[in-house]
Amino acid sequence: MRAPASPGEYSNFAFSKEEPPMTPWAEAKYKAAKPVFGPNKKPAKDSNDPIYSCFPPGVPRIYLHRRPMEIIQLPNEVIMMFEYARFVRHIYTDGRQHDEFLDPPLWMGDSIGKWEGDTLVVDVIGFNDKTWLDRVGHPHSEALHVAERIRRVDHGTLQDDITIDDSKAYKKPWTIQSTFDLQPRVDIDWEAVCEDQKLVDRQ
Amino acid sequence: MRRCMIALTFVLGLAPASSSVAFAQSSEQSNSARNQSAFSPQDLSGIWAVRVPPGVSWYNYALIADEPPMTPWAVAKFKANKPSFGPHPYEYPNDLAYGCFPPGVPRVYAAVQAAFQAVQVPGRVIIFWGRNVRQVYTDGRQHPQDLKPLWMGHSIGKWEGETFVIDTIGISDRTWLDRMGHPHSDALHLVERFQRVAQDRLDLDMTIDDPKAYTKAWTAQRTFRLRPPTSEMGEAICEDMFINDAFGLKPMLPSTK
Numbered sequence: 001m002r003a004p005a006s007p008g009e010y011s012n013f014a015f016s017k018e019e020p021p022m023t024p025w026a027e028a029k030y031k032a033a034k035p036v037f038g039p040n041k042k043p044a045k046d047s048n049d050p051i052y053s054c055f056p057p058g059v060p061r062i063y064l065h066r067r068p069m070e071i072i073q074l075p076n077e078v079i080m081m082f083e084y085a086r087f088v089r090h091i092y093t094d095g096r097q098h099d100e101f102l103d104p105p106l107w108m109g110d111s112i113g114k115w116e117g118d119t120l121v122v123d124v125i126g127f128n129d130k131t132w133l134d135r136v137g138h139p140h141s142e143a144l145h146v147a148e149r150i151r152r153v154d155h156g157t158l159q160d161d162i163t164i165d166d167s168k169a170y171k172k173p174w175t176i177q178s179t180f181d182l183q184p185r186v187d188i189d190w191e192a193v194c195e196d197q198k199l200v201d202r203q
Numbered sequence: 204m205r206r207c208m209i210a211l212t213f214v215l216g217l218a219p220a221s222s223s224v225a226f227a228q229s230s231e232q233s234n235s236a237r238n239q240s241a242f243s244p245q246d247l248s249g250i251w252a253v254r255v256p257p258g259v260s261w262y263n264y265a266l267i268a269d270e271p272p273m274t275p276w277a278v279a280k281f282k283a284n285k286p287s288f289g290p291h292p293y294e295y296p297n298d299l300a301y302g303c304f305p306p307g308v309p310r311v312y313a314a315v316q317a318a319f320q321a322v323q324v325p326g327r328v329i330i331f332w333g334r335n336v337r338q339v340y341t342d343g344r345q346h347p348q349d350l351k352p353l354w355m356g357h358s359i360g361k362w363e364g365e366t367f368v369i370d371t372i373g374i375s376d377r378t379w380l381d382r383m384g385h386p387h388s389d390a391l392h393l394v395e396r397f398q399r400v401a402q403d404r405l406d407l408d409m410t411i412d413d414p415k416a417y418t419k420a421w422t423a424q425r426t427f428r429l430r431p432p433t434s435e436m437g438e439a440i441c442e443d444m445f446i447n448d449a450f451g452l453k454p455m456l457p458s459t460k
Contacts, residue, residue, distance in 0.1 A: 054303065054442045072322060072329065074248075076432060079322070086334050088436075096433060106438045190336050191353060195303050 013037035013064060013135035015162075015176035020138060026169035029139035038136025049137070050130055054194035056085050056107040058131025059124055059146055060162050063178040068186045078113060078120065083188045091122055102126040105142055122148040133164065141168035156182040242402040244365035247328065250434050251405050251427035252318040263315040264288035264382040266411070266423035271385060277416035280386035289383030298384070299377060303441035305335045305354035307378025308371060309393055309409055312425050314382060320436055328360055328367070333439050339369050346372055352389060354378065369395040380411065388415035403429040 010017050014037070022030060034042040035049055051057050057065065065084035072079040076094035081087075091111040098110050110126035124146040133140050145165040153159045158180040165173040255262045264286070273281060285293040287301070300306055311317060311332050320331040326342035332355075339360040346357050356374035360367055371393040380387050391413040398406045405427040412420040 056440060072324060074322065081336065086336075088331055088334055088336065090435065092435070094432070099435075104443075107440055108438060187338070188336070190305075190338075190355065193304055193354065 010038075011064075012066070014138075015060070015064070015134055015178070016174075020164070020174045021171040022138075023169055023171055025141075026139050029169075030137055033132065033137025033139065035132070035135060035137040040137060049135070050132065051085070051194075055130065056087055058107060058127065058133070058140075059089075059109050059111075060148075060160075060164075060176070060178065061132060061134055062087065062108075063160070064135055068183065068188055069180070070186070070188055081188055083190070083192070086190055086193065091120075093120075098123070098125055104128060107131060109144075109146065118151055120148075120150040122146075122150060124148070139169055140164075140166050143168045158182070242399065244399045245362055245367070246323065247321040247367060247397060247399060247405065248323050249432070250318060250320045250430040250436065252430055253312065253315065254426045254428050255315045262313075264313055265385075266309060266313050266381050266409075267421070271380075271411070271421050272418040273385070274414075274416055274418055276388075277386050280416075281384055284379065284384030284386065286379075286382060286384040291383075298379070298382075300382075300441075304377070306332070307354060307374055308337070308356055309395075309411065309423070310379055310381055311335070312407070312409070312423070313380075317425075318430070318436070328369075331436060333436060346370075352376065356391075356393065365398060367397040369393075369397070371395070386416055387411075387413050390415045405429070 013035075031040070033040065033049075034047045036042065036044050036047050056062075062082055062084060065082075067082070067084040069083065070081045072081065076092065078091040078093055080089040080091065082089065087108065089108055089111060091113040093113045093115065095114075096112060098112060102110055105128040106126050107128060107130070109124040111122055111124045113120050113122040115121070125144070127140065127142060127144045127146075129140060129142045129144075131140070132138060143166050147163040147165065149161045151159050151161075160178040160180070162176050162178065163173050164170065164176065253262070259268075261268055285295065285297040287293060287296040287298055311319070322329045322331070326340065328339040328341055330337040330339060335355055337355045337358055339358040341360045341362075343361075344359060346359060350357055350373040352375035353373050354375055356371040358369050358371040360369045362368075372391070374387065374389075374391050374393065376387060376389045376391070378387070379385060380391075391411070394410045394412070396408045398408075400406050407425045407427065408422060409424070410420055410422050411417065
C-alpha cells in the first residue's frame, strides 16, 4: 500500500484482492451488503453502507479512508486523531485490561496496547457488528478480535500488520497490512462534519 | 501526485523527562514557593469534569444565572431558537446539536456532564470534547487573517505565569453560546483563563465579548475536578441517539463523488 493508489485500485476499498475465508453466516451478510465499491457494488443511492448514516467506520476499515491521521504519543496512551469521521481513538498503554462490561459494544472497539521493543501491539475487542471491515462490505460479528502490530520501519514509514480473528464470520484468522507515510506539517481539518454535506434531509 | 494515503505525525514530548524540561523554570519557582506541591500548575493534562454546585440547575443549560445583556439583534435570534434545555424547552427543538453537529465553544461548558481531556504537546494544547477537538496553538502564532468560521473556533494560547489564557475567534455563528439558545455572532471573541489551583482542581474564568450580540462583555466561571488517570472519555456516538425519524435526521445518501 505504499505506492500511490489509483482510482479503482483495490487498495482504495479493500485490504486484499483475495476473498477472506467467510463462514456461511458471513457469506449471507456479505451478500446483503450494498457497497459502492467492489464486486457487489451498487449505485450510490441504493447503498446501505453504514458510513452514509454518519456512523464511525470501525477498525481496521478507517485506515482505508485516505485522509490524514495524527498520532499523539503520551506516557499512558496513544491517541490516533483521524480526520476521516473526525474520530479520536484512544489506545491505552498503561497496563489496563479491556473493559469487560461494554454495553452497548463500541463502533471502534476497546483498544489497549503495549510496547514490545519497537512495536506497539494493539488489542481491540468489544465491537458492535454494525460496521464493515472494508468498503466492499465484508462483515464481522461482535466476536471480532483485531490484533495490530504497529512499527515504524523507517523514519517516514509506519507499518501496521493486522490480524482479523472472528470465528463466527471467518473460518480462520487472516492478516492484512496497512502502511502509512509520514507527512510533516499536516494539520487535521476538523471541519468536515458528515451531517453537513447538504445531503441530510433535516426537518 | 500525492504519494501517501494517510499522514502520520509523531508528536513526542509528554514523556516525563521532556515535560520536566519544558516546565523546569516555572516548576522551580513554584516548587520553592509551595514546597509540597506535587503537580505543575503549568500542566493541564488529564480528564477534567465540571463541578456542579448542589441545587444549581442552570449549570445544565446556561453559562451564568442571569440573562446576559442581549442587543435587539440577539433578542430576535434568541426568540427564534428552540432549545430542548432551559426554562422554556421545546418538544421539537431546532438545536443543531440534535443533528450531531459540533457544539461550539463556550457551549461545551453549559452542561452538568461537561468533561474534557487536555493534552499538552510542544506547540499545542489539545482539548478533546469527545470527538470535538480544539487545537490551541501555543507556538506564538497569531490568528490567521481571513479566517473562515470554524465549529470550535480558532484558538491560540499562552501562559501568563500560572494562568493558561486561550484566545478564540472565528467560531461559527451556527452554534449557540449555551444549551438554552443564547446566540452569538461571527464577531464573538472568547477568552478563557484556566488556573490549576490544586492537583485535582482547575478553575476557569471566561469572558464573552460579542458587541453585535451583547451590549457589554460578560464573564462566566466554572470549576473542574481531575478524574483518576484510569478514567476514559468513552465512545459517545451522537448518531446512535439521533439518527432516527423522531429527531428528523434521516440517513445520508452516499456522495457520488
